[in-house]
Amino acid sequence: MGRFLLARTARLVLVLWGVLTLAFLLLRLSGDPTTLFVAQDATQAQVEQVRHQLGFDQPLIVQYAWFLGRLAHGDFDRSLRFDQPAITLVWAALPYTLELSLVALAIAMLLGIPGGAVAALRPGSVIDFVATLLALVGQSIPVFWLGILLILLFSVQLRWLPVSGSDTPAHLVLPAVTLGAFFAARFAQLTRSGLVEVLTEDYVRTAHAKGLRARTVLMRHALRNVAIAQVTVAALTFSALLGGAIVTETIFAWPGMGRLLLDAVNSRDYPLVQASVFVIALFVSLANLLADISYGVLDPRVGRG
């Protein structure tokens, strides 16, 4: 286990370095952000002055060297717009995104897995049809459309829930449901198709033949075997949620990392984009690492030679 972890950690560092370098290159290749920081009627001399102050007139390799040098000290440089260390801004927004992502993931799994299981138990029935239809619709609806729709219904018409912001737990409901709905559909579909396959396996028939109740068969045997696929999807979903909560966070004015990243990209705030991408990559890698470790736990066959 120790060597496994060491190898994975080394890989993690490599991946993070690669991601950061890629972000660095792509950002600078898309043009320099000086013009966003000068007055509309600045003279050429003033634009040059600001460009020099921000260091964007240096050759790419020099900028990269500075970048790596600062990284070695854990310094992601200061945000160009907010004049605070970029990493501080990201850490401040991170809890909001984590909260939203985890709750959305929970909703997705709590709705999707049982939904898919129920459909799988009665393939071809009305329940199955409805569940499959909902799954299809859920994955086709654009997130922003669903979000606005939920706002119009639950906030404007019914006044049951707040429109946007993050002040109370009630504020978490609509954004989490919006995000969760899409992935619930995914989980439902995956669970259903996985279970349908598993339920025809020999060991399931044996379990039934042994006289075990249908529910025990389902919970103790069948679901365990689709668990690996579930975990993979959960890890991928979590990664997608971290980065893809951008739209939801914007609609619901949720002060998370996604919105911060979007603003930073629009205003070419390089340090902030780099810091955000780094943190997202970090959590995605961690989620994948956790998933890998869990395989060993869930499936005793993994890790054995």
Place this chain on the structure above:
Amino acid sequence: MTVAVGAMPNAPDPDNEQSLLANAVYNLFYDTLVAKDPTGNSVPSLALSWTNDSPTSWTFKLRPNVVFHDGEPFNAQAVKYNFDRIRDPVVKASNGTRFTQVDTVTAVDDLTLRVDTKTPFANLLGTLAWLRIKAPKQLAERPVEFASTPAGTGPFQVTEWSQNNRVVLKAAASWHPASKVANIVVRHVPDDATRVASLQAGEVDLAYAVPIEQIDALKNVGLSIVTAPLGQSMVIEMRTVPDSPLKDVRVRKAIAEAIDIEGIIDGLVGGVARKLDGQPGGPDAFGYDPSIKPYPYDPKDAKALLAQAGVPNGFSIDYNTSVGRYLKDKEISEAVASQLAEVGIRVNIQPLESGVYLDRLFSGKMAPMFDIGLTYAPDMDLDNAFRVETTSNPVQQWADPQFDELYQQTTQAMAIDARKTAMQKASAYLHDQVAAVYLFQIPGVYGLGKKANGVSFRPDYSMLLDNLSQ
């Protein structure tokens, strides 16, 4: 009162902020030395009076008995600190470039300030709109406090500054008349639809930037909509610098007469924008010339002009449009293209993303025709608009020594009347030479709930709360 805005100022420090919308928040708790009246003339704010002792020297008499929100006294030393700070090369404030002509600032006594400039700086008064007066001791000695409760001299005091999330203010004891509003919360709601929904659900009392399409829907549910022109002109520039058919003034005049500005205002902007009078600013700008009349919509005359200019069958021309940067920018480019097609000019629209747009703008690489929102607020002075047309400007829109000379005169005419005359001459010249097609002043569209009834808006997005009905 709760207010929803689409974008917040980047920081409590206004010296680095370029966005006009930031004034919605800054004006609640910061003041400047002078303010502007609705016709662009400077009126007292923190400075009660001012004189020009020589073309390069100004003396300001300051308002007595003013205290910053953190208890510091407002005086000439505080203003000097602000002047020095915005120009400090260590601070690198982006708005410092506006004050490069200022040489030294001296506190003659507690309430008298002298500003010496390197060359005659006729637009000092307009530029002072960018020098929001911050509490010196707080900024210098307690930066952490400044970052969360910045102290100014305005009618409200910041009690919480939550980056990109919300700013909470309470009515402050200040030199301003007492406010009818006890508390203001400004919330960041970036999505248009969400902002409108917040207003409908009663979660906010005032929503900025209501989409034009939603105006009627909101009126139908009993909410009121207020529109007020911003100090920002929607303009289609016509470059004469790179070689193109636009070099001929008759061609430019033809384009101006082929565009139906009123049709665009009614069709695309809900009829709520004020048409520009053939010049880059409205009556709220210093330098506005009421005698200039815009070119009429006259496609027949446009065709005749094109024939005179030797291009009776029109020509092809590239047009760079921003997308989502200014109100209906892309839609306007499409309307303009179809209107110009009627007189034979085939417009090739090339949309540009914001970052690329700015890149090309500042490196002089725009297409021969391009849209721009010329912002003359908060200065409320046409100096900025004129500067874009000078030969030395990085946009490289125009290179006309005669205009450069006219512009030069506006920067050196110190007496108010002389300067106004000089600016009107420059406006008239731009009009005669058809440097651009001046469409309309971009409107601010605000949705008001019951509690906000009576709020009006200045051309820099800031709120006037004196006439609240409750």
